[in-house]
Amino acid sequence: MTQKEQSPITRAMFDQLILPVYAPAQFIPVKGQGSRVWDQNGDEYIDFAGGIAVNALGHCHPNLVKALHEQSEKLWHVSNVFTNEPALQLAQRLIDSTFADRVFFANSGAEANEAALKLARHYAIEKFSPYKTKLISFYHSFHGRTFFTVSVGGQAKYSDGFGPKPADIIHIPFNDLDAVKAVIDDQTCAVILEPVQGEGGLTSATPEFLNGVRELCDQFHALLIFDEVQSGMGRTGTLFTYQQYGVTPDILTSAKALGGGFPISAMLTTEAISSVMHPGVHGTTYGGNPLACAVGIAAFDTINSPQVLASINAKRELFIRELEQINQQFNVFTQYKGKGLLLGAELAPQYHGKARDFLNVATSFKVMILNAGASVLRFTPSLVITDEEIKEGMQRFAKAVAQISAS
Numbered sequence: 001m002t003q004k005e006q007s008p009i010t011r012a013m014f015d016q017l018i019l020p021v022y023a024p025a026q027f028i029p030v031k032g033q034g035s036r037v038w039d040q041n042g043d044e045y046i047d048f049a050g051g052i053a054v055n056a057l058g059h060c061h062p063n064l065v066k067a068l069h070e071q072s073e074k075l076w077h078v079s080n081v082f083t084n085e086p087a088l089q090l091a092q093r094l095i096d097s098t099f100a101d102r103v104f105f106a107n108s109g110a111e112a113n114e115a116a117l118k119l120a121r122h123y124a125i126e127k128f129s130p131y132k133t134k135l136i137s138f139y140h141s142f143h144g145r146t147f148f149t150v151s152v153g154g155q156a157k158y159s160d161g162f163g164p165k166p167a168d169i170i171h172i173p174f175n176d177l178d179a180v181k182a183v184i185d186d187q188t189c190a191v192i193l194e195p196v197q198g199e200g201g202l203t204s205a206t207p208e209f210l211n212g213v214r215e216l217c218d219q220f221h222a223l224l225i226f227d228e229v230q231s232g233m234g235r236t237g238t239l240f241t242y243q244q245y246g247v248t249p250d251i252l253t254s255a256k257a258l259g260g261g262f263p264i265s266a267m268l269t270t271e272a273i274s275s276v277m278h279p280g281v282h283g284t285t286y287g288g289n290p291l292a293c294a295v296g297i298a299a300f301d302t303i304n305s306p307q308v309l310a311s312i313n314a315k316r317e318l319f320i321r322e323l324e325q326i327n328q329q330f331n332v333f334t335q336y337k338g339k340g341l342l343l344g345a346e347l348a349p350q351y352h353g354k355a356r357d358f359l360n361v362a363t364s365f366k367v368m369i370l371n372a373g374a375s376v377l378r379f380t381p382s383l384v385i386t387d388e389e390i391k392e393g394m395q396r397f398a399k400a401v402a403q404i405s406a407s
């Protein structure tokens with residue numbers, strides 16, 4: 001062993017070794033079990049962040065560990081020159097449980113959205129006209145960090161500074177049907193939206209808006225894309241959020257919780273739309289990798305069970321009751337947002353812009369939370385977090401709020 005390998009691994013190394021695009025917490029997690037995480041010092045944290053809505057079954061769920069272990073001794077990777085059993089089994093499950101007839105697997109939310117946007121453009125060009133390329137998107141939306149997806153996303157600060165952007169992308173206010181009416185036309189290939197805007201502050205689409213957008217898309221032969229990377233896989237109480245609205249998209253993307261912590265994503269669509277694709281039009285090396293799909297199957301079967309899905313709203317209610325108790329004492333929240341366990345607490349005006357401070361102080365009281373924008377706290381815990389863990393985490397969080405309100 002070299003001297004370097006013997007020296008302790010420290011948070012300071014991050015600042016020397018890693019591209020400085022993140023500002024991680026000062027502790028380094030080394031172990032997780034359920035909704036608890038331990039750092040290098042053995043300090044225990046309650047996890048209300050769930051790896052940003054990824055660890056939907058907490059850490060090291062036995063079903064996922066078993067699937068990963070079993071598949072790891074069979075077959076890891078064969079490329080898309082071959083197909084594999086786990087990919088076909090996971091695709092079958094996704095198709096059986098949704099509107100979709102076809103699945104494309106990728107490795108991240110951005111890649112699933114990249115595929116969705118390319119498919120929408122290609123479909124419009126093949127079926128209608130080379131000029132049917134306009135994409136309608138919404139302010140505060142987030143669709144990933146590839147250059148196409150970040151340009152489609154509704155926050156210019158993330159896409160500025162990288163040179164010429166992909167053309168024909170329009171951003172308008174979310175939940176504003178008149179704004180959609182004003183820009184949608186025969187040259188529109190797709191409208192893309194999150195039924196609950198995840199990064200953008202946990203604003204839920206209104207039913208009138210989703211229904212209205214669906215009608216307008218039909219009228220102008222534009223495809224409706226739902227980005228359910230964050231809102232899907234049980235997070236809001238149904239397998240996908242569109243199922244609560246009864247508004248069906250033409251293309252849906254899933255990632256984050258799809259692998260419960262193992263990188264995998266999927267784009268779902270119909271037979272008619274997928275008919276414009278053929279070998280060579282799009283692809284990826286790892287997408288549909290047997291290891292990822294085996295874990296995905298275990299995550300899918302565990303999440304898509306009546307017990308888990310039916311418990312989501314009761315857990316949300318418990319979170320809100322606990323938050324309300326804190327609020328009665330400290331007056332920090334003005335409203336609760338989102339759906340199910342995609343839960344937001346909007347900060348009172350005097351705390352606007354300070355969501356990140358709440359995260360940092362919460363960490364010092366050993367509870368992990370998130371923000372969604374600068375003024376909304378976000379809770380995206382494991383879908384199987386226990387009531388006892390919610391209460392214990394909230395006791396810790398109450399101390400953090402007390403400290404902030406006293407400062």
Ligand SMILES: *Cc1c(COP(=O)(O)O)cnc(C)c1O
Pocket residue numbers: 107108109110111113142143144145194198199227228229230231255256
């Ligand atoms: C996280 C997220 C993405 C991007 O997913 P990555 O895996 O980071 O590429 C896209 N859309 C939504 C709604 C997300 O929450």
